[in-house]
Amino acid sequence: MKKSILYLLIFLTGVSVKGQEDLISNTQGRETVSLNGTWHYIVDPYETGFYDYRFRERRETDGGAYWNKFVKKKKTDWTEHGYQAPYNIKVPGDWNSQDRQFVYYEGTVWYQRNFDKPEMSSDEDVYLYFGAVNYEAHVYLNGKKLGMHKGGFTPFNFKVPGELLKDKDNFLVVRVNNERHPEEIPTVNTDWWNYGGITRDVKLVMVPKQFIQQYHVQLNQDQDIIKAQRSKKYGIKGWVKLNEAVTDAEVSMEIPELKVKKRYKVTGDSLRFEFDVKRISLWSTNNPKLYDVSLKLNGSSVTDKIGFRKIEVDGKKILLNGKQIFLRGISIHEEIPQEARRANSKKDAAQLYSWVKELDANMVRLAHYPHNEYMPRMADSLGILVWTEIPVYWTIDFGNREVLKKAQKQLREMISRDRNRASVIIWSVGNETPVSETRTKFMSTLVKETKKSDPTRLVSAALEVGYNKGRNYVDDPLGEYTDIVSLNEYLGWYGGLPDACKTAQWETKYNKPFFISETGAGAKGGFHDEKEMRFSEEYQKWYYEEQVAMFKERFPDNFSGVSPWILVDFRSPRRNNPDYQEGWNRKGLIDNKGNKKLAFYVLQQYYKELKEKAGH
Ligand code: GCU
Secondary structure, rough: OOHHHHHHHHHHOOOOOOOOOOOOOHHOOOEEEEEEEEEEEEEOOOOOOEEEEOOOEEOOOOOOOOOOOOOOOOOOOOOOOOOOOOOEEEEEEOOOOEEEEOOOOOOEEEEEEEEOOOOOOEEEEEEEEEEEEEEOEEEEEOEEEEEEOOOOOOOOEEEHHHOOOOOOOEEEEEEEEEEOOOOOOOOOOOOOOOOEEEEOOOOEEEEOOOEEEEEEEEOOOOOOHHHOOOOOEEEEEEEEEEEEEEEEEEEEEEHHOOOEEEEEEEEEEEEEEEEEEOOOOOOOOEEOOOOEEEEOOOEEEEEEEEEEOOOEEEEEEEEEOOOOOOOOEEEOOOOEEHEEEEOHHHHHHHHHHHHHHHHHOOOOEEEEOOOOHHHHHHHHHHHOOOEEEEEOOOOOOOOOHHHHHHHHHHHHHHHHOOOOOOEEEEEEEOOOOOOOOOHHHHHHHHHHHHHOOOOOEEEEEEOEEEEEEEEEEEEOOHHHHHOEEEEEEEEEOOOOOHHHOOOEEEEEEOOOOEEEEEEOOOOOOOOOOOOOEEEOHHHHHEEEEEEEEHHHOOOOOEEEOOOOOOEEEEEOOOOOOOOOOOOOEOOOOOOOOOOOOHHHHHHHHHHHHHHHHHOO
């Protein structure tokens, strides 16, 4: 929108069309009102709600605009849009799984609901918070635009101008468009379903005029944990960021179980702190200890549950709290297979993690985008380590500066939301991006920015592998920048048969931990045949047996973990074998009805042995 029109709009409406505010982190620890539930919708493939018949953007007061409410006053009144039953849709929820008309739909759907002004004091503000909307969201309240957001898997919020909020029946409209574009993140080509919609929780967040917007509280990662344990002196450090600058205010921090009660004078919009504690129960996979932490600014508080731990790389090893750990991982898409829908709730997270625990895994790779917030939060409570990533996937437009900015924004939103989750040990900046100078510059920029923004975790990406006559080597230049060398290999599925693993040689040019971020084979659940039969459960079992043997006998000594592809079958428009796939990627160890395949037990046995050997 041209600046002149924007200023005119501000002048005319008195409501600023704001870009997106900085994210309010940890809404679960704040005063909120849920806007989940039944909304109404209009399917709008021709964008009629946004453009007039000459395809000009509609003026804000245009009665035909779908963000405006129409009230029929007399018989002759005329409108051609409206929100009412039976055009109902559940929020949170992708639209694809809610009605057969939406299964493959890519376009615009308008969402609408009313809400009343929440209980709040006069010195409070209200923000509208969205857990995620895939892919582009334009948010309107009572006919005024609050803002727009792009990115299908990260949260965002808009401040509601006080003068806009009515006591009753506030008319909230969200235009959602999930069309794919070459210059977006991800781009047009992915191996997952393009679920559209308001796919995660929506809530009103009530905060004082000045409040704690974001914060980070963690062990000082520069300290030697073993020494800290011996000397009973653990350093804790972090920062607090306010929504605006204050003069002479007070921020207090309490961690009751550690008898921590700190008060800090703050002038400006941020504060850094550092202090020692004598004892602490370190968070780990077999001791997922979380502490209640409360942060207050002038009496208004935000509460969190935080685990204190250190993750680091020491040469070829990954250390958790100073001890080497092998990542017994499994990759997961954000999907509930039995209902072919996006996962979006605590109950969904519990289902996925129950399978992870049955596998005896201690780590999940949340592919290929940040999952809903219940996933890292539940991983904190269960003691499961997390690799989470932004969907810089395959053939992104690496030479486009605007695309880099989009990736950086999604990275910031991912880190802002989950920086206080002990379970998150790896930020990944992408997956299987084709090697080129432009791509490595793009990706290394993301790696450096991630390290700067959060030095308390490892940074990775699924790198490219070179194959040459049985010799598998990793010399992807991006490996210079990442903390661990991760790669996806499908030796025995996309390359040769599973017995190719018997002679495979592996080399990495990097003296860093070596992690297999994907390996897997397809099988239709319940289809049995000889092991040579592709898509039989026996073939997949053979594949895992050969892979496990290779891990045990022929992998380099910096082998530090694996997250096989994938826990459960998932929807993909790229998978169209009419006998075995029918729109599903069948590499799950569990099929889309929730039944375990033979290969599940091969991996489970391998992880049980590793767990017994490691003692945790
Ligand atoms: C790739 C990719 C996955 C994909 C998998 C497959 O490694 O990272 O997203 O689903 O291969 O081919 O099944």
